[in-house]
Amino acid sequence: MTQLSVLICSDTLVVHKSGGFHRLVTSVTWHRWDIKTATQNFTTVLGQGSFGPVYKAAMPTGELVAVKMLASDSTQGEKEFQTEVLLLSRLHHRNLVNLVGFCIDNSQRMLVYEFMTNGNLATLLYNDGPRILSWEERVQIAYDVSHGIEYLHEGAAPPIIHRDLKSANILLDMSMRAKISDFGLSKEETFDGRKSGLKGTYGYMDPDYMSTNKFTKKSDIYSFGIILFELITAINPQQGLMDYINLAVIGEDSKADWEEIADKRLVGTSHPEEVKLLADIAYKCLHKIPRKRPSIADISRTIARIKHRPIKNDELPTAGRDVPRRVIRRIENLQVELLNMTSLKGHQPVKV
Structure with a gap:
């Protein structure tokens, strides 16, 4: 039919x-x-x-x-x-x-x-075509996804645990703004901590959830940490991402060398300090003890600080032709956010 x-x-x-x-x-x-x-x-x-x-x-x-x-x-x-x-x-x-x-x-x-014009994040990160996500786009995607998760965890009533956060479930519209998709495995927080059949995608699943069979908001936080490292490294979690992360933190004075594992296609256009800040918060999301992982509100605030961080002269990318575009893009993003705040003023989520 x-x-x-x-x-x-x-x-x-x-x-x-x-x-x-x-x-x-x-x-x-x-x-x-x-x-x-x-x-x-x-x-x-x-x-x-x-x-x-x-x-x-x-x-x-x-x-x-x-x-x-x-x-x-x-x-x-x-x-x-x-x-x-x-x-x-x-x-x-x-x-x-x-x-x-x-x-x-x-x-x-x-x-x-x-319809989401630019497809999913995984395809954009791992394709071999000429289209490479810029550092600014990656930070914006992290910012968008953090706000989507924050709404699920803190804004929805009752709160929602997604349970299958991964780059393939992050969709991008024509303006490269990110949206979370695929809620078939999601649960309301009224089920928080209960045992259930193991569901999700290997590479993104919280090890604590896999061992205890209990899912919580912190399980979503772990998955988001993996997505953040995907944005930084463009390494698939099913192809050794955790090995690279673990190698990066085994350095002198216990200082992680995040720039060493950053996507080499971003050399000269990303900012080492921003890479470090984003990787630091991503690594906290992967803490083996779930309660020691940051809340999504804390993560969102950190990513917002990265997104709006003033750029010092000695931090400017070596590719000078990209500097004006970066500044213009940040101004445009701020203008879009102000327009969104204006249009959403007074809007309340529809409740069933």
Whole structure:
């Protein structure tokens, strides 16, 4: 069947305990959608996850979206589908991917998201193409992701633990602003500390969680620490990232040599002091004792200080032609943030 009924949700939805989806008295619209035509006969593949394939598609309104379809052999299922719909329908933040709609049609399950032009962070970090993320972009991505996690941990009611933070789940829009995606494994903090089946992605999973089978906010902090080191090094966590991190901290006087493991493509354009500051906070996120890891609020403040840190003359990059662009970019970022603060003034998260 290619004709599917898609619920386009402009406000909020609720999932009853029976599993049936019901709408609140809000602005929602049903559309009949030829998914085969919208995805050009399923040729517009954006990626493949544990849930199933993700396609680029055009809505009946003309809006471009990303469509995640539950595969018959998916390792995730009905429970994860409902979790994602329930959470994203009540969570609203500029650093979380926006759920546009969903579909339940016989055995077909489909999630419809806003289209993120620049794909995911993992692809940008590890591709061999000419596009290299600048240091400023990497700091901005860290800043955006920290605010998304801060909203989940401190702003949502009840708080949310993501449980699968990784670079492949960080999506980037046309302005290279980052948003967190994939909430199928997420849990409300009311479950904090309870035992559960081991879920997540190896390389990002908190060793304490793996040994105790208990997940907490600090498990998310560990995963974010790995992402921060990915931004610094462009080394995949499944290809020896922790080995490089451990080698960097075995130095004279116990001082970590973070610049030694920084992405060599950034030589001459990154700032050693900023690399050190970001690596220091990332390393604290990986502390083997979860309670000694920093809170996401502390991490966000540190990254904000890095992002807005005044640049001294003796710290200017050797590639002088990049200096004006860096200054201009910081000014533009500040202007965008001021506009966002103005537009969001008085906005309150929608609660179910």
